[in-house]
Amino acid sequence: MSLQDQLGAYLTRIWDQPARVTTISRIPGGASRETYRFDVEVGGETRGLILRRDPVGSLIDTERKLEFLAFRSFHGCGLPVPEAVALEEDGAELERPFFIMSRIDGGKAQSPFTVPPYGDHAAAIGEQFYSHLGQIAAADPLTLPIAEATPAPPLDGCWKAALDYWEGVIDADEEHPQPIVRACIRRLRANPPPPAQKLSVVHGDYRTGNFMHDGAGRIIALLDWEMAHIGDPLEDLGWAMEPLWCYGETDRVSGMLPKAEAIAIWEKASGLTVDPAALAWWDLFASVKGQAIWISSAKEYRAGGLKDPVLGLSGWYTARRQDVILADRLMALEALS
């Protein structure tokens, strides 16, 4: 049975009425999940939906329930977040775990490899990008559905939980010794940041390429919540500003705005204040986390029989680029005293 037929059978069962999938096509990107757009006819109407299905191998090992609940936490709250429709953790008719969400048409996600990514709309998109992130940071995570699926660390333990997790990923997946990222991890441990100002939902992958814009300066969908968790809101800010996501740009973060402007927008929307020393810690952490992901993708590429070129490119080219960023950041730190 084709995926199209499997999906139709599943939706017919859960909606308890005939549902026919009329078109389905896989979307590029989304290396940690197979992502498909499809149309389904049900009750005399056509609905546009998105299927996110676990692949055999993936870039990031994540819980689909977490992502599902993250969408559910922020849909309908004034942010452009699609509606979560259905979740099947055991795979049901589709054989692998998946979830379905509503589809937002009429936009595109920009590759971080493009220059300039947003052209004349960079400032307008940057304003929304950092304002939306500030709104996510402002929300109380313990009142949201995502709290069901992820623990809330203590304010002074956010940094350690995050660093322990990603160092553990490197420990598990490293296939060649990586002295640069290891040195960065030691620096982070030796110089912890101050406690988080508050607990927030951390999107986990908030960056260029993980939102859709309409081509006219408006963000229409915040996507890829698969690494969402509860933690220090500065974690997302550091990740969003990671140099990897603004190809060739040195004076604008995310290919959008000068860093100071982006921080000011985020502070206004979140009601929080950015401690430069704390953000510096999360900036370096972001580069460590990135390298952990690329190390994992290299291992997964081999484990998957070399068939997914996105994993290959990530574990090779992107890892090399991340090493350049890490080494430069390490060099910029103060000397030992």
Next chain:
Amino acid sequence: MTPTVPELLLGNFLALMEPPPPESMGDFLQGRVAVTGMIALLSAQEAERGIEARAWENGAIRALLTASAPAWGDRFGEAAKGVDKDLSLAAMDRANAALRRELIALHIAVEQARDAALDTEIRKLYVKMADARRLDLPPLPAG
């Protein structure tokens, strides 16, 4: 090491030889072809510079370990012995892995002893190591 050029080019072949299911035609296939093209482009750079970068890095780490041995222990001097006779990427990566492990051990010892001068020297070496292996992807037009 990270995927080798032979693995990546074999992977390109494998990624394209299997006919995709109907739902993976169109945008997804186009994206996949684009990524295999990027890998081929970057593989040309690795073929051009990869051996030289590894030879340089192995030599630089050996020099640092040799210079550090009198103060930091004979193990570093022992680890630095040898030369890269087999210039295949695989052989040089094996030697590089052993040298990098010793470099990490040396750096940890240096940090624990708060030797700022040698720590800075090692961090400068990291910058050069990363730069020597850098691959340059031409920026893509935003479209």
